[in-house]
Amino acid sequence: MSTTLTQGQHALLENELRLARERVEQALKAQLNGQARVAHAAALLADDPREWSEHEADREVDQARSDRLLVELGDIDDALMRLRQPGYGRCIDCAAVIPFDRLQQLPQALRCLDCQTTIEAAR
Secondary structure, three states: OOOOOOHHHHHHHHHHHHHHHHHHHHHHHHHOOOOOHHHHHHHHHHOOHHHHHHHHHHHHHHHHHHHHHHHHHHHHHHHHHHHOOOOOOEOOOOOOEOOHHHHHHOOOOOOOHHHHHHHHHHO
């Protein structure tokens, strides 16, 4: 199996990553109500200082969502950088070729399905 993507496959994956990046950026912007992350956190704290403890869980969930979106954005950016490098599409653990259909579903995939399954089972 070839490790080199065709130009069409490369373009498709790059387009998918760029679209995914836009979706995550929009979700993050909506999550933060258009504010910077620090300003958003301050606004959450100022919502109702008298009921701070009652809303603490809501604030934690909000921050966790923001954190998840930021991690996802970083993963997409990393995948875009790797796509420009030789070796994209190879498992970082066993160096096996990651099948194109897996990359098509998850272009930021770092591992083949076997290695990813092993990692997840160990957690």
